[in-house]
Amino acid sequence: MLGKLDWSAIPFDQPIPLAAGAVVLVAILAVLAWVVAKGHLPYLWHEWITSVDHKRIGVMYILLASVMLLRGGSDAIMMRIQQAVAYQSQGYLPPEHYNQIFSAHGTIMIFFVAMPFVIGLMNLVVPLQLGVRDVAFPTLNSVGFWMTATGALLVNISLVVGEFARTGWLAFPPLSELSYSPGVGVDYYAWSLQISGVGTLVAGINLVTTVLKLRTKGMNYLRMPMFCWTTLASNLLIVAAFPILTATLAMLLLDRYLGFHFFTNEAGGNVMMFMNLIWAWGHPEVYILVLPAFGIFSEVVSTFSGKALFGYRSMVLATMAICVISFMVWLHHFFTMGAGPDVNAIFGIASMIIAVPTGVKIYNWLFTMYGGRIRFATPMLWAVGFMVTFIVGGLTGVLLAVPPADFMLHNSMFLVAHFHNVIIGGVLFGAFAGFEYWFPKAFGFRLDERWGRAAFWFTFLGFYVTFMPLYIAGMLGMTRRMQHYDVAAWRPWMIVAAVGMAVLTIGVIGQIVQLVVSIRNREALRDRTGDPWDGRSLEWATSSPPPVFNFAFNPDVRGEDAYWDMKVHARQQSLEHDRPDYQDIEMPRNSPTGFVCAFFATIMGFALIWHIWWMVVLGGLGAWATFVVFAWRDHDEYVIPAEDVAAIDRINREERRGLVSMAGTV
Amino acid sequence: MAMTATAGHAHADPHHIGVVIEHPGPAPKRIVTAYGFWIFLLSDIVMFSCFFAAYAVLSGQTADGPKGSEIFEQRNVAIETVCLLLSSFTCGMASIAADVRNRFWFYLAMAVTCVLGLIFLVIEFREFADLVARGYGPSRSAFLSAFFSLVGCHGLHVSAGVLWLLTMMAQVFAKGFRADILRRMTCFALFWHALDIIWVAVFSVVYLLGSGA
Numbered sequence: 001m002l003g004k005l006d007w008s009a010i011p012f013d014q015p016i017p018l019a020a021g022a023v024v025l026v027a028i029l030a031v032l033a034w035v036v037a038k039g040h041l042p043y044l045w046h047e048w049i050t051s052v053d054h055k056r057i058g059v060m061y062i063l064l065a066s067v068m069l070l071r072g073g074s075d076a077i078m079m080r081i082q083q084a085v086a087y088q089s090q091g092y093l094p095p096e097h098y099n100q101i102f103s104a105h106g107t108i109m110i111f112f113v114a115m116p117f118v119i120g121l122m123n124l125v126v127p128l129q130l131g132v133r134d135v136a137f138p139t140l141n142s143v144g145f146w147m148t149a150t151g152a153l154l155v156n157i158s159l160v161v162g163e164f165a166r167t168g169w170l171a172f173p174p175l176s177e178l179s180y181s182p183g184v185g186v187d188y189y190a191w192s193l194q195i196s197g198v199g200t201l202v203a204g205i206n207l208v209t210t211v212l213k214l215r216t217k218g219m220n221y222l223r224m225p226m227f228c229w230t231t232l233a234s235n236l237l238i239v240a241a242f243p244i245l246t247a248t249l250a251m252l253l254l255d256r257y258l259g260f261h262f263f264t265n266e267a268g269g270n271v272m273m274f275m276n277l278i279w280a281w282g283h284p285e286v287y288i289l290v291l292p293a294f295g296i297f298s299e300v301v302s303t304f305s306g307k308a309l310f311g312y313r314s315m316v317l318a319t320m321a322i323c324v325i326s327f328m329v330w331l332h333h334f335f336t337m338g339a340g341p342d343v344n345a346i347f348g349i350a351s352m353i354i355a356v357p358t359g360v361k362i363y364n365w366l367f368t369m370y371g372g373r374i375r376f377a378t379p380m381l382w383a384v385g386f387m388v389t390f391i392v393g394g395l396t397g398v399l400l401a402v403p404p405a406d407f408m409l410h411n412s413m414f415l416v417a418h419f420h421n422v423i424i425g426g427v428l429f430g431a432f433a434g435f436e437y438w439f440p441k442a443f444g445f446r447l448d449e450r451w452g453r454a455a456f457w458f459t460f461l462g463f464y465v466t467f468m469p470l471y472i473a474g475m476l477g478m479t480r481r482m483q484h485y486d487v488a489a490w491r492p493w494m495i496v497a498a499v500g501m502a503v504l505t506i507g508v509i510g511q512i513v514q515l516v517v518s519i520r521n522r523e524a525l526r527d528r529t530g531d532p533w534d535g536r537s538l539e540w541a542t543s544s545p546p547p548v549f550n551f552a553f554n555p556d557v558r559g560e561d562a563y564w565d566m567k568v569h570a571r572q573q574s575l576e577h578d579r580p581d582y583q584d585i586e587m588p589r590n591s592p593t594g595f596v597c598a599f600f601a602t603i604m605g606f607a608l609i610w611h612i613w614w615m616v617v618l619g620g621l622g623a624w625a626t627f628v629v630f631a632w633r634d635h636d637e638y639v640i641p642a643e644d645v646a647a648i649d650r651i652n653r654e655e656r657r658g659l660v661s662m663a664g665t666v
Numbered sequence: 667m668a669m670t671a672t673a674g675h676a677h678a679d680p681h682h683i684g685v686v687i688e689h690p691g692p693a694p695k696r697i698v699t700a701y702g703f704w705i706f707l708l709s710d711i712v713m714f715s716c717f718f719a720a721y722a723v724l725s726g727q728t729a730d731g732p733k734g735s736e737i738f739e740q741r742n743v744a745i746e747t748v749c750l751l752l753s754s755f756t757c758g759m760a761s762i763a764a765d766v767r768n769r770f771w772f773y774l775a776m777a778v779t780c781v782l783g784l785i786f787l788v789i790e791f792r793e794f795a796d797l798v799a800r801g802y803g804p805s806r807s808a809f810l811s812a813f814f815s816l817v818g819c820h821g822l823h824v825s826a827g828v829l830w831l832l833t834m835m836a837q838v839f840a841k842g843f844r845a846d847i848l849r850r851m852t853c854f855a856l857f858w859h860a861l862d863i864i865w866v867a868v869f870s871v872v873y874l875l876g877s878g879a
Contacts, residue, residue: 132692136698136702137699137702201706201709204709205702205705205706205709206702208702208705209698209701209702209705212701213692213693213697213698213701213702214692214693214698215689215691215692216689216691216692217688217689217690217691218688218689218691219689220687220688220689221689239705239708239709239712240708240709240712241712242709243709243710243712243713243716244712244713244716246713247713247716247717247720248716250815251720251815254804254811254815255811258804258805259804259805260804260805260811260814260815261727261729261804261805261807261808261811262720262724262808262811262812262815264808266729267727267729267805267806267807267808267811268724268727268728268729268807268808268809269724269727269808269811270723270724270727270808273719273720273723273724277716277719277720554691554692557689624829628833631833631837631850632837632840632841634841636846
């Protein structure tokens with residue numbers, strides 16, 4: 001009846017996951033109770049859960065990423081403490097638990113923090129920057145978000161029902177095969193990634209189509225803001241790379257569920273095939289994450305230097321070059337696995353070549369700042385902090401790209417330090433910069449600058465104190481993923497790293513405090529003009545938060561930095577004073593399709609993990625029925641009458657008039 | 667208009683050739699939908715390419731089990747191929763019928779497409795069942811794992827296509843040739859033709875090369 005599921009799945013003997021699970025459950029129930037008691041449930045359902053508005057969906061993606069950042073961060077804290085105390089002792093985490101923690105940490109941070117954060121920002125901003133009313137497929141967008149949330153939910157369920165994978169975040173076979181991992185951990189891992197992978201693919205298709213087919217009048221390719229370019233590159237990579245992950249995990253699941261022999265030791269299975277396939281996805285994935293961050297930094301640096309981006313065309317070229325080359329370097333993840341010197345040399349050189357377009361970008365940002373009037377607002381602090389940190393991470397990456405050096409450093413703490421250096425210094429700093437930069441656009445008020453600065457400095461310093469010692473420990477021969485160790489020389493560095501982790505944690509707490517303080521002071525921080533930073537691209541040409549239709553008129557673009565041109569031009573010609581002719585606007589109707597689909601996907605995923613076959617059928621039928629019901633509806637759009645559009649638009653137009661006369665003089 | 671700016675016209679003509687090509691604005695829905703579906707099909711083809719790659723790597727790993735040439739039935743595969751290619755033609759007829767809003771020819775062409783798809787599936791299912799009965803199931807060897815996965819993945823796509831086809835017919839029956847339904851019909855036709863293209867590759871890589879070896 002319930003497959004493999006029984007009471008032994010709940011880890012009553014392990015206090016840590018049980019207590020953590022209980023706290024999370026109580027928190028969720030408390031929030032739900034508060035929502036119901038205050039009568040916010042209808043609002044939540046109509047305005048958020050069923051919303052197909054790209055801005056709302058973007059915000060929900062970022063919320064999901066933030067919550068999961070706390071979960072993945074807790075795992076990180078536990079690991080740092082374990083390695084600080086587990087010198088000649090077992091520490092406080094038993095090996096089977098420790099192995100689950102580092103697997104869950106990697107899985108969560110990549111798939112459920114970094115991915116939703118950048119996809120959320122792209123969703124929120126790209127249609128606004130392109131001057132259009134929504135993404136290409138609004139309802140699918142909602143489906144994509146809820147599928148991602150389903151994956152995150154399944155990973156968290158594994159905390160208290162059953163176990164998570166103990167295989168590391170990429171579940172290499174043969175360890176991840178049934179013979180060595182007979183529990184449900186790997187199944188939790190694989191099914192949650194399959195389901196959230198559907199969501200990611202949908203988001204990728206949606207954003208590629210949006211950028212290529214839905215640009216406002218006059219928005220030629222070479223007038224798009226840099227963030228739109230990096231979004232295009234990143235989502236092209238999603239479309240090309242995520243199906244590889246889906247296929248690879250499908251093969252692993254076939255091995256585990258139906259006794260296939262793709263990656264087994266017996267009957268001709270080939271483990272190296274898994275390595276090649278998973279990294280043919282895995283390396284582009286790195287650029288899927290960091291390219292949008294590069295786009296964010298381009299916007300931030302240009303805005304806060306008060307200058308157009310230096311070398312716009314070379315930046316476009318560098319972005320697309322990275323997009324292509326990222327598919328030609330995957331083998332550098334396993335130089336030591338016997339490919340031979342010639343193959344290693346080719347992939348080593350390709351890996352170093354990719355540093356060239358990245359270097360172009362760094363110089364472009366520096367030259368954008370050169371001679372500019374720089375304002376060191378919080379987003380700009382993250383951008384400058386990124387440039388310094390990312391160069392360090394990039395240089396250690398070039399070092400690892402040299403195969404002989406890699407033979408010494410492979411799988412060591414040096415590697416751990418390197419990829420945290422580029423992912424935290426690149427992706428996470430970028431996500432935070434984007435968060436600070438576009439928060440006023442999403443909510444209509446700015447974030448508190450003082451707390452923002454404090455959070456930045458703690459995170460920045462905390463990062464260095466945490467991860468620089470790991471480079472040294474790696475040089476001293478420490479391998480990654482050690483539950484305990486007996487080498488005295490490593491110990492001091494592990495203790496320093498734990499201290500650094502504490503500083504990092506203060507940085508994260510600083511951001512939470514910043515959010516709370518800003519919400520409480522929101523009237524003082526209110527942005528009425530829609531353009532709090534003296535911005536240059538079209539998202540600043542509408543109110544904050546933007547109306548559901550984004551723009552009362554589709555903007556007519558005549559050059560790069562479209563909104564900057566408008567401001568300068570309006571100042572010269574006073575064109576802001578004419579009487580616009582408002583028209584009715586058609587918008588897509590909200591739909592619970594995404595939420596209902598995710599509900600069935602959760603049931604199906606859970607049933608697949610525990611081999612509850614009747615429930616699998618039920619979930620599948622439910623998901624299909626949901627789509628048929630959606631396909632059967634007769635009215636998928638509603639009309640906002642011209643007078644409503646006028647009423648909404650006039651308020652912002654008044655506020656903006658004063659601002660436009662100031663443009664370019666700040 | 668208020669949202670207009672004329673500064674910076676130079677950028678629209680970067681090479682100073684005297685021709686300014688302005689982007690005309692968002693594409694119509696029909697284009698956007700079909701374009702998005704094309705992108706999906708490309709991603710689907712990438713997924714298939716992984717199964718092709720796995721098959722290429724593992725096709726020699728028979729673990730003392732049967733080789734391809736010992737189990738492939740040329741005659742069945744030929745019938746399967748004819749069915750699919752013909753169904754692509756009838757699917758094209760259905761698209762034309764939908765374009766000219768002719769219900770009779772639409773239903774007829776879709777029904778024939780459906781029958782051809784089902785014949786294909788039955789033959790494939792019998793081939794699989796026969797292999798399993800002889801002890802040559804997917805867990806026999808890595809070669810058979812890769813074979814069942816690649817061909818089975820295509821078969822699952824055809825099954826999903828048949829389900830979609832029936833849903834499509836029901837939609838036209840209930841709603842008529844509405845704009846959104848015609849857009850879906852375009853996507854369905856693209857999907858069905860793409861499966862055909864993938865079958866050509868399966869036929870060549872698996873059955874033709876396998877029978878020769």
